Amino acid sequence: MARLVTLRNRPHRPVALDAAIDDAVRQLEAVNARARQARGDARGRIIEELAAIDRRVIEAARQTMDAETARALSKEADAELAPFGTRLTPEARAHAAAAAFDRLLRETMGVPVIAYE
Secondary structure (H helix, E strand, O other), X not given: OHHHHHHHOOOOOOOXXXXXXXXXXXXXXXXXXXXOOOOHHHHHHHHHHHHHHHHHHHHHHXXXXXXXXXXXXXXXXXXXXXXXXXXXXXXXXXXXXXXXXXXXXXXXXXXXXXOOO
8 A cells, every 4th residue: 555655656757547546545445354254265356356446456557658658668578578488389379468557657757566476
């Protein structure tokens, strides 16, 4: 939560990202209260909630990114995958490119990973 609050307080941040961050912090506070006692299926549901919160925040970050930054990150992600050439199936390459793009987006915008892995 601290990293989300830090992101929220950064100067020059995309204002449209604020609502997603605020929602995520509120949801994380609610999850945190339940997580201490969670076992079994309840723990699994909390992990799913964390992943959903993470997806919403990264999607909001993606939506607020300008086209030039998106192109640059996409180009960098493709360059990272270039050494693998044709060894990746088109589906695996698309999945790897999306994961690389999201990682670069997180690094560029300072968006923390919320999901439990």
